[in-house]
Amino acid sequence: xxxxxxxxxxxxxxxxxxxxxxxxxxxxxxxxxYLQLKGVFKIDFExxxxxxxRIRINILFFxxxxxxxxxxxxxxxxxxxxxKLEKQKKHIPFNKIIRVIKTFKIKKILINIDTGNCILNAxxxxxxxxxNYNNGHYSINFHNxxxxxxxxxxxxxxxxxxxx
Numbered sequence: 190x191x192x193x194x195x196x197x198x199x200x201x202x203x204x205x206x207x208x209x210x211x212x213x214x215x216x217x218x219x220x221x222x223y224l225q226l227k228g229v230f231k232i233d234f235e236x237x238x239x240x241x242x243r244i245r246i247n248i249l250f251f252x253x254x255x256x257x258x259x260x261x262x263x264x265x266x267x268x269x270x271x272x273k274l275e276k277q278k279k280h281i282p283f284n285k286i287i288r289v290i291k292t293f294k295i296k297k298i299l300i301n302i303d304t305g306n307c308i309l310n311a312x313x314x315x316x317x318x319x320x321n322y323n324n325g326h327y328s329i330n331f332h333n334x335x336x337x338x339x340x341x342x343x344x345x346x347x348x349x350x351x352x353x
Contacts, residue, residue, distance in 0.1 A: 207346040213293075215339045288351040293341045298325040301336040 212225045222234040237256070244255040262303040300317075304310055310329050320327040 193343070207349070208344055211345065212296075213339075213343075215337065217335070217337045248344045259350045285352055289348055291341045292347040292351045295325075296342050297338060297340040299336060299338040300325070300327045301334060303328055303330050303333050303335060304329075305333070307331060 206226075208228065209227050209229065212223075212227065214221055214223050214225070216222070220236065222296055223231055225231040227250065231245075231247040233247070235245055237241050237243040240256050244257060246253040246255060292334070310331055314329045317327045317329050
């Protein structure tokens with residue numbers, strides 16, 4: 190009685206995780222860069238005083254910090270002359286990568302740039318007006334402001350379906 194209940198609970202948990210949205214956010218105005226599986230985990234890239242940046246990993250209610258650029262001191266290994274078999278690397282075909290990228294939905298995009306050259310800004314202005322007809326918010330300014338906001342969403346089930 191207990192085992193079928195636990196099995197059903199495990200299957201429903203796995204199916205629930207497959208349909209949760211994955212959100213990727215890049216926001217240069219507020220310096221927010223993160224990857225999030227709603228309600229389960231969030232990987233956030235933050236500025237740090239001593240290191241250049243750190244990665245904060247929030248899994249359920251636990252926070253972990255990871256410093257990818259921190260120098261690590263390893264003990265020198267003894268030289269052993271054993272033959273190591275090298276595994277062949279599995280290469281992912283380019284068309285599968287394109288199919289996975291196509292599954293992402295862009296929820297929000299905002300591009301506001303200033304090239305620093307007023308003549309080039311004037312030449313790019315009609316192109317950016319043309320881009321605004323479809324979707325997104327693209328603009329050229331003459332106030333030395335550069336902004337980029339991109340929010341993309343996907344679900345693990347869509348990634349698996351496109352990959353296989």
